[in-house]
Amino acid sequence: MALNDEITALSPFAFWKLNDAPAPPSVYGTYGTGASEAGGRTGTYTSSGEYGHPSLDISGTDTCIKALSGSYVNLATSPLGIQELCLNSFSVFFLFKTDAAGWPSANFFYAGTGATTGYRVRTQTSGEIEFDVGHNTTPAIALTTGAGLNDDMPHSGLFVFDATDNSCTIYLDGVEASYATDQAGVGSRAAFTAIPPQLGADFGGWFQKPALFASALTASDAATLHAAALGPVSTGVSSLPMTLTTDKSVAASTLPMRMCGQSYTAASSLPMQLESADPTHFTADSATWHLAVELGGTDIISGLLGPVKIEHQEDSSGTCSLSFLPAAGSIDPEAYENLSLQVSFLELDSSGVEQGRVQRYTGKVEAASYDPDNGVVTISATTDLQGRLENLDRAVIADMIGGEWSEHVFDDTADGYQYALDRLSTLTSEMHIDNYGRFQVVPWAAKGTADVELTDSGRFNDTLSLQRVQRRDLVTRFEANLDFRFVRLRHREIKVHWVSQLGFCHYLDNNWKLASKDMIRSAADGTAWTRITDISWSEVPVAGTYCTPPRIWVGNAEAFALGASWTAARRWAQTVTEEKQLILVATDLEETAGEQLLAEDYGIEATYDATDYEQMQDFTASPTGSAYSSNTGDWMLDAVTAEADGRTAMEAAQSCLLAKGRAEILGRARRNLLTFTPVYRPDITLAHTVRVNTPYLVAKGKVKRIVETLDPYTGRQDMELGVALSRHGGSGLAVDDPLDPVATPDAPAEEASSRLYTLGYHLGSTTTSPADSDAWDGYVINVGTNGVLYDAAGEVYSERFVLAMPEIEDAARDAAAVQQAQTYEVVVPEDELTMSA
């Protein structure tokens, strides 16, 4: 908030915003004895106003008040009570800007006079600031140093008296000042009304925003008020280490900055060095250069012997080796190990003045050796790609590299480096530590427009060499066989009908023992099937006259039934294996190289214990989430929701395998390597695409390898570049298929089996009854009345009710396999390569 708002928010007792525009009621004070002062204002004083100049320009003539020696500003006497403030806790705030010419003995703020009463803030000729409450001529209540405040710069002052413990606190520029206290005068304080409150009597400086508060403000208030007026409490200057790299060289940059503290500055300059390679230097016919070699932060160039050799290569640590004469003293090769090593290429003019530099290597010493005969230390350094990744958190590595990963494809216990390699293997990219020591992941694909074009003027003769990949090293077809085994929970329902095919009249005619409902119910609930519905009965009629000729039926047979129907269900678990074959084919490459197959096998088993499912008897419907399959006639639910090894994990593994296979194919196809020696260029990195344009060979590809040997003692610069060229040599008609996982297959069709089980009656003891059979199901009963068989000499059956529920057929119960195959076409990039005689 603006200062006026901050002050207002603290509910001031009186607040003179001063020099409000546009109009009175004026809040200006009057000078007591002097004429109006240039920069001050003369006018009648009034009660405290609500007006304020929004800006804070304490040096301006329209925003504040200046009181010269012999002058002071009378503030309003109304609201009353200003002089009485000191009887309780109170605070005084104002901004001031003092002339540089020392302190007078003068009052900043004064509400009282005489020897014993009131309160004031004033300066001493000794340079101290004094805050008196209960003013008297004995030593002041609080006294602090004003050293440095008469610096012609704006400052804030907050002076607080806390009546609860008679303590005084002084805050200068928002921070509590150290001060000496003497509370002897406190007890004598009283309001003194003879003179209105004054500002700046004899002070000779500028004032602004005086405010009085009828409470003891806090340190936080002091900081807030100061910050609103003059910026945050000073914390000194901070520096920010920066490294910027660009393609342009500039001498210096300016950075608009705001310094927090006691003064504002418009802008500061920040010395920066922008590194770039200057084409006019490295393409010149004659150029002077040098190296800067820092070992453990110490420049060793003066002791360097022989050339410095630097090598960067895709997917490898960068290396650097050199020899130097160490400083005199004891030698311990181990002391050099693990030291940082930086090598920069310096572009000099012909006078040896540095024009620019490019860092070509950043690493650490891996091994050091000492030749005592010659006094030479030899070091070899590495960018330690493996070491930097080994112990990194996997989440960090995943962010750095991207790609895909599955525990079903890769080793879950691998270290960070292997984890990084695994993720990288699903990308058509390489990783390395660049010349600035930064981790980089760079796509293999050559850019449409090369970063660097080299003709014969930019390379040395007899250095061009093309090494083509061997056919047997290519992969044109990648086959991933992935078996996904899981448990399929099945639920079959069957309707059972015990049919009363003879009818009630036949019963009346022939008589047999009716079947009790209890018996039927007991039979229905006594099988491996679970009855999931109530039994629907074919009831025995109530008492009455029925049939033709009519017969009288006495009824009272509710406990019995002529027929019944219900639904039963059975649950079991079936092991299913989806055998997926994912085939990636680079058809263009296969046209020329033939089929070069790489096959890998993987298996995932979704963990699930089906015991509880199969033993469950207490259910009344199909399982939640199951779906009816017309192929099998059953409800089915695949137990594949486990996070680690369920279907989602399996599909992620598929996606990973597809990406990995594609990367394998493309990676092999780019093993063609073009090597040559260009005129040394310090701007080339592994991220660049280079096009070589010579009379007999034109090629464009991504830089795969850089070996640079720089000898500042002969001036010789050697650079060998290896450029990867991806080629298929085919018709170029292939189109990338989306690498989507294979869709979930339907359950295989099974031979239909009946979902209706009907059973009837077998009546014995009739003249036509066939022989009893153990194979019968249904109600087996003998015809007779009251225990007297109708034809005792005929076939008399063993009376029984047999419910022979069907078994689940083997095809539905045994482990099943489903084969799927999906082919994906993959495009191999064809980098530019033309050769002619």
Add this chain to the structure above:
Amino acid sequence: MTAQFLTLEIGALVIPDSAMGRLRVDYEDLEARTDRRVADGTFNSRVGWAGARKLLATIAGDSWAPPGLDDLDIDSSYTVKLPKQRSKSSASNIITIPAARRSGGLYDPVGFAVVDGGLVETTVDDVTGDVYTLGTVAGASGYRVEYFPQITAKVRPQPSTLDSERRSHGWQILVQEV
């Protein structure tokens, strides 16, 4: 009037006239330069040593007295005042010459104008630091300043000889600017 000979001074040691005799001085500018040609035949030169050039002077004398250099410390660096001039030419009469030069008497730089293929000595009108302003000469196609180098160098004696038939001592030193 005493004949004045050009002297060779190695630190405080002045090689006497009697040892100079028939003196031969060869100058070679050493630099870390590799010259090659690129594939289209363009000349390609790369210079190390931060562009620095160092002077190698091979000095041989043949006279009736040996030069007295046996006590020379080959590990120390000496201020060597060389007896052979170098020259710097320019189309302009204002020429800047190296600061590492001898001065005084015979060894003060001398200015010449090239007139009709010949050298005509001219005045040195102004010397500001290393910048020499020569007096202009009518018809001059160019100007040059000749000076005697004075370098800080390591001095390494080479094998010396005695030719008893000619009664002469042959000696040689390599003066390598540090």
